[in-house]
Amino acid sequence: MSRRLGVSIALVALASGGLLVSAALLCQIDPRISIRDVPNGLWLGIIFWIVLTIVASSLAVRMPGGNLLDVGFAPLLAAMSLGGPIVAGLAALIGSTQPRELRRQVSWYGVVANHAGITGPALVGAYALSQIPSRSIPVVDLIATVGAGCILFSLNILVTGSLVSVRDGEPVLRLVRADAGAYLNMLALAPVAWLMAQMYVSAGWWAVLLFAVPLYTTRLAYQRFVEVREMFTQTVQSLAEAVDKRDTFTSGHSRRVQEIAMDIGRAMKVSDDELEALEWGGLLHDIGKIGVPDAVLLKQERLTRDERATMNSHPVLGAEIIAPVNMLAPELPIIRHHHEWFNGSGYPDRLVADEIPRLARILHVADAFEAMTAARPYRMTPLTPTQALAELRKFGGIQFDPDVVDAFVRTKWARELPDAGRPETRSVPLIGNAAGSMATDGRALAEAATRAGSKGTAAAPPGDGPPAPDSACPRPAIA
Numbered sequence: 001m002s003r004r005l006g007v008s009i010a011l012v013a014l015a016s017g018g019l020l021v022s023a024a025l026l027c028q029i030d031p032r033i034s035i036r037d038v039p040n041g042l043w044l045g046i047i048f049w050i051v052l053t054i055v056a057s058s059l060a061v062r063m064p065g066g067n068l069l070d071v072g073f074a075p076l077l078a079a080m081s082l083g084g085p086i087v088a089g090l091a092a093l094i095g096s097t098q099p100r101e102l103r104r105q106v107s108w109y110g111v112v113a114n115h116a117g118i119t120g121p122a123l124v125g126a127y128a129l130s131q132i133p134s135r136s137i138p139v140v141d142l143i144a145t146v147g148a149g150c151i152l153f154s155l156n157i158l159v160t161g162s163l164v165s166v167r168d169g170e171p172v173l174r175l176v177r178a179d180a181g182a183y184l185n186m187l188a189l190a191p192v193a194w195l196m197a198q199m200y201v202s203a204g205w206w207a208v209l210l211f212a213v214p215l216y217t218t219r220l221a222y223q224r225f226v227e228v229r230e231m232f233t234q235t236v237q238s239l240a241e242a243v244d245k246r247d248t249f250t251s252g253h254s255r256r257v258q259e260i261a262m263d264i265g266r267a268m269k270v271s272d273d274e275l276e277a278l279e280w281g282g283l284l285h286d287i288g289k290i291g292v293p294d295a296v297l298l299k300q301e302r303l304t305r306d307e308r309a310t311m312n313s314h315p316v317l318g319a320e321i322i323a324p325v326n327m328l329a330p331e332l333p334i335i336r337h338h339h340e341w342f343n344g345s346g347y348p349d350r351l352v353a354d355e356i357p358r359l360a361r362i363l364h365v366a367d368a369f370e371a372m373t374a375a376r377p378y379r380m381t382p383l384t385p386t387q388a389l390a391e392l393r394k395f396g397g398i399q400f401d402p403d404v405v406d407a408f409v410r411t412k413w414a415r416e417l418p419d420a421g422r423p424e425t426r427s428v429p430l431i432g433n434a435a436g437s438m439a440t441d442g443r444a445l446a447e448a449a450t451r452a453g454s455k456g457t458a459a460a461p462p463g464d465g466p467p468a469p470d471s472a473c474p475r476p477a478i479a
């Protein structure tokens with residue numbers, strides 16, 4: 001455990017403990033929590049809700065973001081509504097006990113963090129709820145209970161997200177948003193919690209047990225959500241692996257490109273959604289190679305013009321393959337444009353500079369670096385990372401977006417490498433721009449292309465990168 005994490009957990013534990021002691025000193029237990037007509041009904045009622053919370057919490061589901069979700073939220077909120085802050089604090093503190101804690105599968109500080117992370121928010125929610133007047137009016141009580149549930153749940157995910165962020169270095173917002181859909185489902189349990197409390201008061205403790213069925217089906221829904229997402233992830237990974245495995249030289253290529261691209265994305269502070277698009281896009285960027293025949297894909301000799309055209313069709317093929325999958329819509333531009341060049345001489349659409357989607361520009365740099373530093377049949381000795389970085393610098397503004405190369409230098413892949421830094425700005429004509437502005441002057445356009453070619457735009461970097469269409473480069477490294 002790092003010192004920072006230890007201090008963070010201690011602060012959360014102290015705050016939650018302080019709130020619990022305050023509640024014990026300052027608040028009364030609401031008699032509505034009592035089980036009627038039995039001796040010690042008050043304590044039996046408290047124990048009943050704590051046990052119910054333990055049972056519901058014990059069936060937790062781990063969400064894709066790493067957080068555990070369970071339906072213990074419902075009995076906890078009902079106990080808060082019925083008994084007030086003291087009962088809410090006890091139900092949260094004891095009721096959030098997980099079987100894996102009893103099996104000692106969680107570190108002691110993890111146990112402290114989990115319990116403190118729910119107890120404090122439960123007490124804050126209960127305090128807020130206890131301040132609401134006219135709760136004898138059902139609709140007021142319902143709204144107040146849902147509001148208290150929002151406070152409890154929002155504070156809980158904020159506290160636990162912050163602690164996980166300190167532990168793993170992931171942005172809090174990313175952790176919270178990863179499970180956003182499930183959080184909304186959890187909040188939908190708030191009215192159920194209110195109904196449980198109403199049934200407890202009006203019909204008796206046994207009526208609450210009837211809620212076991214809807215709570216269990218809700219828990220099953222969480223589990224199905226996680227399983228379906230996991231299945232999707234594994235399918236995409238298998239697909240990417242299948243493409244890479246067609247060529248022994250590119251085995252694992254997509255996975256490494258994915259890692260590099262995501263690191264560049266983080267360095268450029270892209271949004272969480274964009275980072276996720278890079279995650280899938282990195283894996284699937286060459287999926288179109290499924291449609292490239294072995295005779296072309298695995299050919300070690302120089303490709304003919306037709307073979308080159310077939311090879312260069314893979315971004316379009318990939319986009320067509322992915323298009324029917326709605327969930328992968330954000331990845332389409334990455335897949336289609338990951339071979340566009342910054343100066344407009346790439347393919348398939350010869351986009352220029354900012355016309356190329358930013359994520360595709362990021363993936364292009366990641367793809368090139370991975371390809372340059374891995375062996376290929378036409379270049380058995382790969383470039384060293386330092387040489388590859390020098391190539392990225394050399395072709396910044398020509399093949400690669402210089403800003404993306406700058407961001408790449410800040411990642412772990414290049415941080416320690418000697419780097420001459422951003423080269424002085426070179427005046428490299430952008431072919432696409434020239435085409436736009438000089439469309440009516442064919443001779444001037446030809447001259448611009450010639451000038452660009454003399455600076456390297458029409459020739460691929462040595463041993464790397466796709467050649468410009470129709471170039472004489474023998475073989476693309478990252479096609």
Ligand SMILES: [Fe+2]
Pocket residue numbers: 285286314338339478479
């Ligand atoms: Fe590619």
